Amino acid sequence: MAKGARVIRVVVVDDEALVRSGFELILNAADGIEVVATSGGGQAMDAVRRERPDVVLLDIRMPDVDGLAVLREIRAMAAPPVVAMLTTFDSDEYIVTALRGGAAGFILKDTEPEQLGQLVRTLAAGGVVLSPKASHAIVHARPGRDDAEARRVRLLTPRERDVLVLIAGGLSNADIAARVHLSAGTVKDHVSAILGKLRVSGRVQAALLAQRAGLLDGRAGDRP
Template sequence: MIRIVVVDDEALVRSGFEMILNAAADVQVVATANGADAVDTVRRQRPDVLLLDIRMPDVDGLTVLRAVRALPHRPVVAMLTTFDIDEYVLTALRCGAAGFLLKDTDPTQLAQFVRTLAGGGVVMSPKASHAVVRGHPAAAASADQGVARVGGLTVRERQVLVLVAEGLSNGEIGARIHLSAGTVKDHVSAILAKLRVSCRVQAALLAQRAGLLSGQGGQGGEDGR
């Protein structure tokens, strides 16, 4: 059972996510909270996955993210946003968020996204991921440099990068291309070093910008993963 905490400043949003996710047999929302109660709730419930609103009036999502990342038991965090472009998203990724998605995501996909996160994969809203790079000149310049580095990856590393961007965990990638999870982990470490990024989400964004995901939808889990 995947344990989830949902943090949002709107009670209706919290209730909606709770109802949708609890309909899945292997997913359980163990608590919901607003920004002010978020860190204490996470500390008490020790969830596997935290769905965290990026903009809240009392305590914003970035503050909660930083505090949660400092806890001994750190859940995987995906940021929730209502905006196609949100200047906080890149900061959230640098602070350790494992992905981001729009609140109007198809409800039928939410449980699979949570499974992807719990399995070590990444989840990205296609609209938001395109808009983040397009809407931030500094990010765009950095991304262009990163795309150039994609050309320096080996064929195997590119293969692994595509699967990372699809949202697969190391174990799932290994099963797909007949490698051990340890070998995949080594490949992922090499990819992050060569691309000069700090996490799988940033690597996945570069894969998308480099055109490696053409026709794949761009979000972990969206094509049945």
């Protein structure tokens, strides 16, 4: 890590101690990341309020406390951290509810260890993390809406479509700016315009709409 670079502070919430310790070990070994607390569901909010992390990795299903309830509490904070849901199942029916509730994505618990650090960095940078294994379940979460959503996508300019595809790819504004050779401020303006035209509240919702409308596989412009 470069001297003076900010360390990404992470809280891991899971009902299984083995999972918590595994994530802690892997992430603490990653450059520029520190797990500042781990907890079960019942102690999650105490840990988040005490540590004020940048990123929370939150189990979506816990026996003592519903992960979705914890997500709602975190999102209600004045300055909430970024939250990604942890799940064992790539078709977990709670995933779409969590994403609509403000989660910035989700991570499968069997994700390759070497990928975890980069996923956390993506989250901390404002990017979206969506497991490709569950893309089918997510794309078809709201059947019957493709045509309406495709019409919204067609409101976007060609440049805005390019930016939306990169948002769906998990890139932050800074990464998008470097990719399309624009200033970060200009990209921020594009993102704001995209969210407004698509009538969504955040990047994850925009990414899901782009998937369902077919933009990510080149079908958006072909729909009636």
